[in-house]
Amino acid sequence: MATGRVPTTANSPLTAKGDLFTYSTTQARLAVGNNGDTLLADSSTTTGLRYNPQNALANPVINSGFDIWQRGTSIAATAAYLYNADRWLFVRGGFATGATISRQTTSDTTNLPNIQYAARVQRNSGNTSTAFLELSQTIETANSLPFVGKTVTLSFYARKGANYSETNSILVASFVYGTGTDQSVQNFTSLTTIASSSVGLTTTWQRFAINATIATAATELAMIFSYTPTGTAGANDWFEITGVQIDLGTYTASTAPTFRRSGGTLQGELAACQRYFQAVEAGASYGPFGSAFAFSTNTIMFNYGWKVKMRTNPTVTYSAAADFATYDKDAAVTAGSTIGVERVNAEGLLGYMTVAGNPYAGGEGLTVLANAGASAKINASSEL
Amino acid sequence: MYRKYTSKLGGEMIVRTNSDGTESWIPTDEANSDYQRYLCWLENPDAELGGTL
Numbered sequence: 001m002a003t004g005r006v007p008t009t010a011n012s013p014l015t016a017k018g019d020l021f022t023y024s025t026t027q028a029r030l031a032v033g034n035n036g037d038t039l040l041a042d043s044s045t046t047t048g049l050r051y052n053p054q055n056a057l058a059n060p061v062i063n064s065g066f067d068i069w070q071r072g073t074s075i076a077a078t079a080a081y082l083y084n085a086d087r088w089l090f091v092r093g094g095f096a097t098g099a100t101i102s103r104q105t106t107s108d109t110t111n112l113p114n115i116q117y118a119a120r121v122q123r124n125s126g127n128t129s130t131a132f133l134e135l136s137q138t139i140e141t142a143n144s145l146p147f148v149g150k151t152v153t154l155s156f157y158a159r160k161g162a163n164y165s166e167t168n169s170i171l172v173a174s175f176v177y178g179t180g181t182d183q184s185v186q187n188f189t190s191l192t193t194i195a196s197s198s199v200g201l202t203t204t205w206q207r208f209a210i211n212a213t214i215a216t217a218a219t220e221l222a223m224i225f226s227y228t229p230t231g232t233a234g235a236n237d238w239f240e241i242t243g244v245q246i247d248l249g250t251y252t253a254s255t256a257p258t259f260r261r262s263g264g265t266l267q268g269e270l271a272a273c274q275r276y277f278q279a280v281e282a283g284a285s286y287g288p289f290g291s292a293f294a295f296s297t298n299t300i301m302f303n304y305g306w307k308v309k310m311r312t313n314p315t316v317t318y319s320a321a322a323d324f325a326t327y328d329k330d331a332a333v334t335a336g337s338t339i340g341v342e343r344v345n346a347e348g349l350l351g352y353m354t355v356a357g358n359p360y361a362g363g364e365g366l367t368v369l370a371n372a373g374a375s376a377k378i379n380a381s382s383e384l
Numbered sequence: 385m386y387r388k389y390t391s392k393l394g395g396e397m398i399v400r401t402n403s404d405g406t407e408s409w410i411p412t413d414e415a416n417s418d419y420q421r422y423l424c425w426l427e428n429p430d431a432e433l434g435g436t437l
Contacts, residue, residue, distance in 0.1 A: 078403075184417060295392075312415035317408040340399070341409035342391045352392075384417055 022047040042255050052249040053150065055257060060143045061223070062087045062262045062272045064244040066103060066117045070279040071379075073103040081186060083383060085119050086273035089138070089184065093131030098124045098233075101135070104240055111205040112157050115243050115259055122238035123165070123229050134226035135241065138185045138384050140311065144177075144221040148214050150248055154223060155209040155256040157243040160201035163234030166227040170198045171239050173210060173225050177218035182311075184384040185222035194218075201239060207253040221246075274308045280378040282370035286333070289368045289376070292326065294360035295352065300326055302368045305348040306380060313345050314380035323376035324353060326360075327367040334359050335371050346382070385429075386422060398422050 014021055018032025020039075024046040033039070033051025040052040068086040075084040077099035082090045084101040092099055104120045106112050121135050154175050160166075174196040178188025185191070195212035214221070225241055243259040251257070263269035282289055292302035306314075318324070321336035328334070336353045343350040353368070360366070370376035389397045389409070398410040398419065410418045 182415065187420075313411040313413040315408050315410045315416060315418040317402070317406055319406065340389060340407075341397055342393055343395075344397075344409065344411050350393075381418070382416070 020049070022049055024048075040249075040255075044252060044255065052251075055248045057146050057248055058264075059245045059247075059260055059262045060139045060147065060221070061137060061244045061246060062139075062276075063269060064242070065115050065259065065261055065269075066119045066242050067261070067266055068270055068273045069103050070273065070277055075101045077101070081184075083277070083381075086277060087137050087383075088119065089136050089186075090121065091134050091136075091186070092129075093134075093228075096129045096131035098127035098129050099133055100124055106157075106205065106240075106242060108205050112207075112243070113258075115157065118157070118240040118242035120161075120238050120240045121225075122161070122236075123233040125233050125235045125237070127233040127237075128231075130229055130231075132226050132228045134224055136185050136222055136224040137244070138183070138220065138222040140384060141181045141220050144219060147221065147246065147248070148218050149216045151211070151213045151250055153209050153211050153247050153249060153251040153256055154195070155207060155243070155245050155247070155251065155253065156225075156241055157205050157207050157259075158199065158201055158225075158239055158241045159203055159205045161236030161238040161240075162203060163236040164201065164227075164239060165229040165231055165233065165237050167230055169201045171201050171225060171227050171241075173197050173199060173208065174223065175210060175212050176222050176224065177214060178220045178222075179217055181219060182384055183220060185224065188220065188222070190217075192218075194221075207243070207256065209251055209253040209256050211250050271308050274306070275311050276381070276383050278306055278308075278310070278314075278380045280304065280307075280380070282376045285370055285372045285374065286325075286327070287370045287376075289324075289370075289378070292353075292366040292368045294362055294364040294366060296362060297358035297360050298356070299352060299354050300360070300366055300368070301342065301350060301352050302366075303348060303350050304378065306346070310346040310380065311382035311384075314382040316341050316344055316349060316351075317379040317381070319375070319377040321353065323371055323374035325369055325371040325374075326353070326355065327369055328360065329364060332359065333369075333372065344380075349378070349380070386425065 013029035020030040037051040063086045079095040175194040180189035199208045261269045263272035292300040321339040324336040339353045400408045
């Protein structure tokens with residue numbers, strides 16, 4: 001073996017327990033990391049190696065690849081905080097309207113690998129309001145706490161439209177915390193900024209990374225992406241964003257771990273979203289919801305079990321009562337007149353519906369389905 | 385905007401009429417954010433502006 005290739009006491013850089021013998025432009029020592037750290041390849045370091053906290057936690061940002069849009073894939077801004085893609089909340093300054101949030105395909109397998117969809121936050125063409133546009137996601141307390149007191153990296157991909165009107169093509173990314181329990185970011189107790197960065201967008205996808213240490217006082221986390229438009233909106237006054245991810249440890253945009261969904265698979269991501277919101281649709285005419293019985297001659301009771309257990313007892317919103325109908329033993333379809341909720345919890349719903357006339361025999365078994373030509377829908381929301 | 389519904393099984397639901405005419409049935413559960421907003425609305429009806437949809 002050639003002289004000098006085997007470390008000896010004389011030529012070794014090793015000085016302490018756990019040291020690794022590495023190389024930069026010469027022999028080099030890499031001190032051991034903290035307990036539990038893992039060794040990471042990182043071309044930005046002198047030796048091409050560094051220790052990093054074990055990044056074993058799931059990405060807490062749910063629907064971070066914008067795969068799931070149970071409320072629809074194009075949502076117009078209203079004078080309210082508005083959920084759009086599952087778990088993502090939009091608001092405009094002063095509750096201005098004139099904006100749309102929509103699902104887009106990323107259409108780039110070079111700069112943005114492995115991610116199919118993005119959210120586009122757009123000021124509508126011709127809109128003259130210069131109120132800011134803001135997209136945020138709040139992480140519930142149980143999923144925030146594992147990151148408290150840790151150094152983390154918030155990473156995401158973003159690009160702008162050709163008419164993006166922010167003066168310097170800036171997108172402001174803010175990472176914030178609160179000290180309450182399971183609040184939405186607009187209601188955070190003691191809202192505090194952990195880190196904020198103004199990133200410069202181009203029309204090509206770029207990845208960005210923000211490093212931060214989360215204070216031990218934090219009990220709930222959120223990230224906010226916003227811009228303030230200028231002038232009158234052109235046809236492409238928008239930014240797109242996807243691949244939002246939080247990892248333990250310090251990374252740059254080029255070294256941040258490969259994007260991964262919070263729920264792993266697409267089905268897992270859907271289930272993660274349904275903890276907060278479920279859109280139950282019967283589909284085509286006469287699509288079934290479930291079984292029912294006649295509580296009286298014109299009132300039925302029906303039940304429905306949620307697809308996954310929800311975060312808390314949800315708010316239930318039906319489409320119009322006439323969208324629903326019963327199907328009885330005489331093969332008659334009877335449209336609903338009124339519809340409501342007798343009981344609801346995180347597991348399911350006991351609903352009631354009244355109909356015109358007195359078509360039922362008491363105790364008669366029935367099926368609840370979508371009325372002819374209707375798209376009956378039940379929304380259940382346990383959002384923060 | 386809001387009304388109360390008494391269940392045949394006992395207990396109350398809060399029913400909110402939305403701007404599109406639909407109704408949302410809100411359980412009286414303090415962990416439910418719509419119920420939290422209802423309680424805020426009881427204290428200050430103007431606070432409903434900007435509620436979550």
